[in-house]
Amino acid sequence: MKNSIYKHIGTFAPNDITALEDIITLSKQQNSLVKNNEFAYYLVCDEGNYAIKLTDLMKLQVFTLVYKTNIPYREKVNKFYLDNNMAHGKPKNEQNIGFLKFLKNFQLGIEYYEADENFENWKKLELNSSENDINKTPC
Numbered sequence: 001m002k003n004s005i006y007k008h009i010g011t012f013a014p015n016d017i018t019a020l021e022d023i024i025t026l027s028k029q030q031n032s033l034v035k036n037n038e039f040a041y042y043l044v045c046d047e048g049n050y051a052i053k054l055t056d057l058m059k060l061q062v063f064t065l066v067y068k069t070n071i072p073y074r075e076k077v078n079k080f081y082l083d084n085n086m087a088h089g090k091p092k093n094e095q096n097i098g099f100l101k102f103l104k105n106f107q108l109g110i111e112y113y114e115a116d117e118n119f120e121n122w123k124k125l126e127l128n129s130s131e132n133d134i135n136k137t138p139c
Helices: 016-029 057-069 070-081 092-106
Strands: 038-043 050-056 110-115 123-127 136-137
Touching: 016 038, 016 050, 016 057, 016 070, 057 070, 070 092, 092 110, 092 123, 092 136
Parallel strands: none
Antiparallel strands: 038 050, 050 110, 110 123, 123 136
16 A cells, blocks of 8 residues: 555654554553564565664653653654655665664663565664664564
């Protein structure tokens, strides 16, 4: 399914990340039996099929609170996105490297995954030691 009007960037936007935290919070308020490490959020876009998975709820909650309430911090995050080529039409690999740097620098408590075009063969994405390329680990 393609949306010809709105063009999403090729990775998760900050509002996608805060939406994951909102879903988890609402789930906990309703006494959900879903464990924290079972929460994931998916993105299907022109650049690929991605998922983020929760690893540390407290880190995600802190990011969400500060991002939603602190304008200078939100501007810092948005500038980081632009400075790291996370924008519609930028090369896929550059956007993924930028997003992985974002996860590391802002300590969000989530992991990043990519699947093939059939939503199979999932791989965990991580920065290499030089932070200029991506290590992909099958899972």
